[in-house]
Amino acid sequence: MVTFPEERLRAKRQMTERAIALAMASRWEEAANVNRELLVLFPQDVDGHNRLGKALAELGKFEEAKGSYSRAAVLDPTNVIAHKNLQRLSRLAVEQAVDIAPTRVDPSLFIEESGKTTITTLMNVAGPELLAKMTAGDLLELQPRDHMVHVVIPQGEMVGQVEPKLAKRLGTLLGVGNRYQTAVTSVDDQTVKVIIREMYRSPKMVGKVSFPSKPAAEMFRGYIKDSVLKYDLDDEEDLSEDADDGLEMTGEAEMGAEEPEVVEESELPEE
Numbered sequence: 418m419v420t421f422p423e424e425r426l427r428a429k430r431q432m433t434e435r436a437i438a439l440a441m442a443s444r445w446e447e448a449a450n451v452n453r454e455l456l457v458l459f460p461q462d463v464d465g466h467n468r469l470g471k472a473l474a475e476l477g478k479f480e481e482a483k484g485s486y487s488r489a490a491v492l493d494p495t496n497v498i499a500h501k502n503l504q505r506l507s508r509l510a511v512e513q514a515v516d517i518a519p520t521r522v523d524p525s526l527f528i529e530e531s532g533k534t535t536i537t538t539l540m541n542v543a544g545p546e547l548l549a550k551m552t553a554g555d556l557l558e559l560q561p562r563d564h565m566v567h568v569v570i571p572q573g574e575m576v577g578q579v580e581p582k583l584a585k586r587l588g589t590l591l592g593v594g595n596r597y598q599t600a601v602t603s604v605d606d607q608t609v610k611v612i613i614r615e616m617y618r619s620p621k622m623v624g625k626v627s628f629p630s631k632p633a634a635e636m637f638r639g640y641i642k643d644s645v646l647k648y649d650l651d652d653e654e655d656l657s658e659d660a661d662d663g664l665e666m667t668g669e670a671e672m673g674a675e676e677p678e679v680v681e682e683s684e685l686p687e688e
Contacts, residue, residue: 429459436468441554445475463493470502471552479506501605508549508606532626533615536602539568539577545606547574557599557611561588568599568611577609587613590627594619597627 432455439448449472455465470485483506489499542548547570557576560567566584568576579587587597596617603610615627 425458429455429462432458433464436465440468440472443475445472448472449476461492463489463496463499466492467496467498467502470499474502474506474552482506504606505549505552508545530614531630532628534612535583535628536610536612537580537583539609539611540580542577542607542609543575547576548604548606548609551576551601551604551609553601553603555601557601559587559591559597559599559613561591564588566591568609586627590619590622593621595622595627 432451436448436451436455439445439451449469452465452469452472456462456469459465466485466489470482470489473479473482473485483503486499486502486506489496490503493499551570555570557568557570559579560569561584564585565581566579566587568579570576578584591597594617595615598614598616599611601609602612613628618625618627
């Protein structure tokens with residue numbers, strides 16, 4: 418096993434942290450350059466090749482991105498991120514302009530917070546042509562329509578729909594003035610998982626949580642790419658008092674290692 422002097426390991430750690438920070442800020446050109454510098458010193462670094470591939474893909478340099486992901490796959494044949502992105506990029510035209518403009522990612526969006534966030538798998542998702550252009554971290558929007566909640570890209574094209582029970586609750590909460598931010602946590606050609614975070618709570622909902630916690634035995638926390646936090650509340654559980662505000666940082670695999678007058682508290686409006 419090859420060992421490195423402490424100063425080289427420290428330099429690698431600093432460059433890795435810098436590359437991740439630049440990616441989280443959507444500064445893709447700079448992120449690509451930092452990862453290239455790291456790979457000159459550490460050419461066998463699988464995560465570095467994956468990060469470089471993501472930065473290049475965000476810049477629309479799909480052929481170069483495929484090269485980086487291919488190198489990661491050669492170095493680690495079991496690397497899921499590399500193989501997933503190679504499959505995704507194979508669906509895109511080489512060196513074409515990116516149709517979905519990159520958006521700045523707020524790292525705090527990916528911190529799961531009891532009562533304020535939930536992760537869900539979308540239903541009736543768009544075709545692979547759209548999904549192939551999406552990556553973890555892309556910001557999305559919620560649009561209530563006809564008793565459903567559609568999830569769309571900023572340009573308005575639909576990505577999928579929120580499952581019915583969660584959609585019913587979200588529709589009501591949006592209707593009384595709550596606001597939410599949504600982002601992709603993982604995506605392939607058939608499945609999209611998103612995190613939904615409460616960004617503003619209406620005065621009408623003081624003391625009421627957006628997403629009541631489930632019993633600990635039913636909950637699963639893990640890296641974003643593997644999260645399966647399902648939402649399953651009975652109708653009588655439409656409201657609950659605030660749960661604890663414990664924070665849990667979820668993984669960001671592709672990014673990293675890899676106000677009005679207050680009124681009295683009221684119940685949700687009748688459907």
